[in-house]
């Protein structure tokens with residue numbers, strides 16, 4: 001590598017912040033998609049050599065074989081990323097092997113732009129009827145290039161149901177869970193959405209293009225391949241209208257389709273976010289939510305748009321008189337604003353985030369920090385706040401406490417920094433599995 005290329009490359013790395021590079025956060029792209037597509041398949045693969053390849057075929061044979069995770073078989077290897085078909089096949093395989101009492105597949109009503117049907121599964125639960133008795137919603141794959149997320153979720157639920165059936169415990173690196181803790185975790189009732197962005201995932205896996213958004217072409221610009229799609233993690237309802245709500249000059253999102261953080265044409269304008277909101281409606285006992293992302297070795301909690309405070313109720317996203325002041329961290333004269341959060345809600349979020357980050361650190365020794373999301377950067381329309389937002393508008397709805405887990409670190413060797421090596425993929429899997437387990441046990445502790 002030439003020195004100048006190396007330095008430019010290194011500058012990009014130093015500026016990587018969680019799901020976005022600094023350049024992307026301010027409207028740019030890290031990959032020139034026109035040049036990328038002109039390079040051809042072989043050269044594209046070459047650029048990401050050393051990363052875990054996406055699998056070909058279906059190791060679960062059309063939903064007839066159930067996957068097994070790493071929790072009771074620490075020597076298992078994970079030499080390929082689950083392709084989009086295999087992820088669904090894995091869920092069907094689990095449903096077939098374990099039956100409705102433990103794993104029940106369901107589909108969602110809003111089809112994606114490429115006409116895919118989104119699905120989820122209900123895992124375990126307290127034995128109540130229908131959709132009652134499910135406390136925790138786990139999702140992955142909202143940002144399609146963050147490879148490994150859906151794999152982690154699939155293998156974790158596999159571990160949970162296998163261990164519960166065999167009355168065994170689970171081990172994730174330095175973290176051990178007893179058979180009783182496994183039963184307790186499963187009894188919380190888990191709803192999973194392994195692929196929140198199936199069109200984006202299919203595209204990223206087919207092209208190795210480091211694709212983040214969905215594939216909605218409605219506002220795409222001719223000749224600009226990066227202008228396709230909406231950033232689904234800016235399309236949820238909380239403080240979606242950032243141009244009104246935020247201080248000038250803050251970029252919590254964008255209304256330019258040719259950016260990685262384009263927020264769509266309205267809150268929940270996309271079928272994918274509608275389906276997540278629909279899922280929250282379907283399961284009225286949900287109280288906890290985890291959205292899996294990479295990479296940053298961080299556990300983030302809301303609110304996403306400004307720092308929290310628990311003293312002044314008037315400083316709320318519902319109060320229009322603070323429009324134009326939000327998102328400035330730290331506050332500056334004329335922009336004094338922090339978002340109100342009930343003390344007990346703040347306590348629950350910080351406890352859960354600290355416990356998840358602590359567990360992840362103890363699993364592999366790689367250090368995870370728990371911070372409030374805007375201390376990384378403020379954002380609008382984030383998934384983690386959707387459950388609190390809904391309860392604020394309708395007191396009959398239960399509050400859902402949301403976390404964003406950013407597993408792993410960027411891959412310095414790959415063109416797409418979000419594609420892990422095999423070694424890191426396994427490390428990430430151990431950490432994410434621990435994160436899920438710690439959240440379930442927090443839910444059991446706090447109700």
Ligand SMILES: [Zn+2]
Nearest residue numbers: 019143293294
């Ligand atoms: Zn992400």
